[in-house]
Amino acid sequence: LMKKIEETRQDDTIAGIALLFIDLDDFKTINDGLGHAVGDEILNLVASRLRGVLRLRDTAARLGGDEFAVLVAEVTNGHDARVVADNIIAALSQPFVDARQEHFLSASVGIAVFPVDGAGADELLRNADTAMYRAKEGGRGQSVFFETQMNLAALARVHSERDLRHALAQREFFLVYQP
Numbered sequence: 001l002m003k004k005i006e007e008t009r010q011d012d013t014i015a016g017i018a019l020l021f022i023d024l025d026d027f028k029t030i031n032d033g034l035g036h037a038v039g040d041e042i043l044n045l046v047a048s049r050l051r052g053v054l055r056l057r058d059t060a061a062r063l064g065g066d067e068f069a070v071l072v073a074e075v076t077n078g079h080d081a082r083v084v085a086d087n088i089i090a091a092l093s094q095p096f097v098d099a100r101q102e103h104f105l106s107a108s109v110g111i112a113v114f115p116v117d118g119a120g121a122d123e124l125l126r127n128a129d130t131a132m133y134r135a136k137e138g139g140r141g142q143s144v145f146f147e148t149q150m151n152l153a154a155l156a157r158v159h160s161e162r163d164l165r166h167a168l169a170q171r172e173f174f175l176v177y178q179p
Contacts, residue, residue, distance in 0.1 A: 004059050004071055018081035020070040021110040021128035025140040027066035042103060045096050053087045078113060085109040085143035106141035108132050117146045
């Protein structure tokens with residue numbers, strides 16, 4: 001996928017690209033409750049549905065676990081990427097039927113658009129992932145575009161956690177009782 005992103009990014013004939021980072025909401029309950037064999041079967045159905053809603057020029061890849069990425073080629077604006085993301089969410093919201101029963105899932109999608117949200121593959125993927133987490137925080141089953149302040153907020157959390165761990169290790173906390 002990273003190679004495909006770089007190739008597409010460098011192709012002057014393509015208007016623009018967007019990277020969609022897709023995570024299946026609460027997929028862990030499928031694996032934990034029904035077993036990994038059922039989970040794997042559903043992941044195959046997810047991949048099939050992705051192929052069904054994507055255009056021939058788009059590329060989908062499973063990143064691992066229940067995470068997928070889609071490289072949307074030839075976008076002229078954010079609306080094009082949003083349409084693809086909404087089609088993916090709608091397709092993955094339909095029941096998954098196996099030999100035993102129906103399974104209901106939803107998907108959260110983060111969207112990063114080249115070059116505004118990243119100049120290279122790693123940066124686009126990281127920013128799309130950040131946006132996907134914002135989609136999950138916002139209620140799941142939705143898509144969210146990356147915004148620069150998302151990285152600032154994530155960086156602030158990392159610094160706060162580091163500072164709290166340091167303060168705890170240095171015994172800088174103390175308990176005050178006030179009746």
